[in-house]
Amino acid sequence: MRAHAFLLGLAALVAAAPAAGRPLAYITDQGSDSIAVVDVDGWKVVETLEVGRKPAGVAVAPGGDRIYVSNPEGSSLSVVERGPDGRHRVVAGISVGKGPLGVAADRTGKLVFAADWYADQVHVVDAASLKEVSSITVGRSPSGMTVSPDNARLFVANRESDSISVVDLSTFVEIGRVAVGKAPFGVTYDAAGGTDGKPRLLVANVQSGDVSVVDPVALREVERIKVRAFPYAVAVTGDGARILVTNQHDDSVSVIDGRTYATLAVVPVGDYPEGIVTAPDQTHALVACWMDDELESIDIAKMTVDRTLKVGSGPRAFGQFIAP
Amino acid sequence: MKRWAWAMVAFLFCLGLAPAWAHGPSRQKIAETVDINAPVDKVWAIVKDFDALAKWHPGVASSAADKGNAVGSVRIVVLKAPGDPKIVEELLSYNDAGHTYHYGGKDVDVKVLPVSNYTSWLTAGDNGHGGSTVEWKGAFYRGFLNNDPPPELNDEAAVAAVTAVYRAGLDNLKKLAEAP
Numbered sequence: 248m249r250a251h252a253f254l255l256g257l258a259a260l261v262a263a264a265p266a267a268g269r270p271l272a273y274i275t276d277q278g279s280d281s282i283a284v285v286d287v288d289g290w291k292v293v294e295t296l297e298v299g300r301k302p303a304g305v306a307v308a309p310g311g312d313r314i315y316v317s318n319p320e321g322s323s324l325s326v327v328e329r330g331p332d333g334r335h336r337v338v339a340g341i342s343v344g345k346g347p348l349g350v351a352a353d354r355t356g357k358l359v360f361a362a363d364w365y366a367d368q369v370h371v372v373d374a375a376s377l378k379e380v381s382s383i384t385v386g387r388s389p390s391g392m393t394v395s396p397d398n399a400r401l402f403v404a405n406r407e408s409d410s411i412s413v414v415d416l417s418t419f420v421e422i423g424r425v426a427v428g429k430a431p432f433g434v435t436y437d438a439a440g441g442t443d444g445k446p447r448l449l450v451a452n453v454q455s456g457d458v459s460v461v462d463p464v465a466l467r468e469v470e471r472i473k474v475r476a477f478p479y480a481v482a483v484t485g486d487g488a489r490i491l492v493t494n495q496h497d498d499s500v501s502v503i504d505g506r507t508y509a510t511l512a513v514v515p516v517g518d519y520p521e522g523i524v525t526a527p528d529q530t531h532a533l534v535a536c537w538m539d540d541e542l543e544s545i546d547i548a549k550m551t552v553d554r555t556l557k558v559g560s561g562p563r564a565f566g567q568f569i570a571p
Numbered sequence: 572m573k574r575w576a577w578a579m580v581a582f583l584f585c586l587g588l589a590p591a592w593a594h595g596p597s598r599q600k601i602a603e604t605v606d607i608n609a610p611v612d613k614v615w616a617i618v619k620d621f622d623a624l625a626k627w628h629p630g631v632a633s634s635a636a637d638k639g640n641a642v643g644s645v646r647i648v649v650l651k652a653p654g655d656p657k658i659v660e661e662l663l664s665y666n667d668a669g670h671t672y673h674y675g676g677k678d679v680d681v682k683v684l685p686v687s688n689y690t691s692w693l694t695a696g697d698n699g700h701g702g703s704t705v706e707w708k709g710a711f712y713r714g715f716l717n718n719d720p721p722p723e724l725n726d727e728a729a730v731a732a733v734t735a736v737y738r739a740g741l742d743n744l745k746k747l748a749e750a751p
Binding site: 278346 | 600673690708718
């Protein structure tokens, strides 16, 4: 793997930087202590960057020029920037808590949140100074996070508390908690919503094998969708029409109708699918397959895998890992 | 099998090979393979039944399953060790035509196997030379799920234990399949 990463690094030096405006995916390769930068349209790894120990979480800040990576075993966040030449570099590594896992940027790009798996806290980091400015006590083993589009609320999945913490971002205080299924891990905000047009949170409950649909205003669960074994993360198309869920122990992705909540297909993918997002044009979803060291692309209309790409060892890509 | 695994851990420590990066839990994965001079159909016939583990794994005394090869079938694996330690495993997916199945630990004491939340895949394939290749791969966390694990429950111990289980099984499978 070292040699592999090294060769990729060499390749990155001689490859032309992708033109501005092409979507890029940032894949945390946990076994390689690195991230792979993937040119999604060109479907190739264009750069490999060494980060901290056992990177897992990732968040692309608004605008896409900065990427935050959590290193749970390094107790740190790596800060990656995309320069004007399109090249990436790690500009900082900052100590954050004991075991930062989930990471999210706020909607303004001013703050970064890191969920501390061990300390049951979310650390708040100022993006300009890269100093921790606050910490928020939440439920046990916080993992996935998402921020409401109005930047007022942070939602945190508490894996060992079977709940979602609701945090007020003007005070950094937990103001509510919503019970969901067993062991929630990934949480995604869908502004488009279902038939009623109301926004919703989509929560993957690992141990109950289902997805909770949560009303982020009324703060209650409104629907439960059965999926396959060990759902890990959720992606949704911009119009809310399709929900895609990685089923870690079923080596598949469930494609769900965002209006009726019917399962339309269970797409076989590589082993241990984890992070999933939709591509900016909303025609494809990208899935990191941890066991197979692959990034895979799902054609959402056809509900089949149309491309696979070898990345580093153990891709997790837990978070919002794509930049427009 | 268990004692072998622990012995391996001790061996690694004696060599000073256990690295010092034993912090928070990240999932480990390993893959072990064996090349067998026997057609894939013959090899698959030996391993295909979820309850057949005791017939080909030298460390297993019995491996009865409640629903055969149906997804959700639960097998109780009793090990050949003092006290008859057992582990409970569940079949997660099964593909007869593809010669592969995927199962996971359901009730496993870390004193028996120092891992948490493991799943494994067993796959037999044609090696293109008239023989076959069998791959046994697994994903798991170490036995101790918090910071600063004791050495017997750290990442290296988990990797050593699972590797020993797979290796013993695959090497014995080769002997069985190649027997005239």
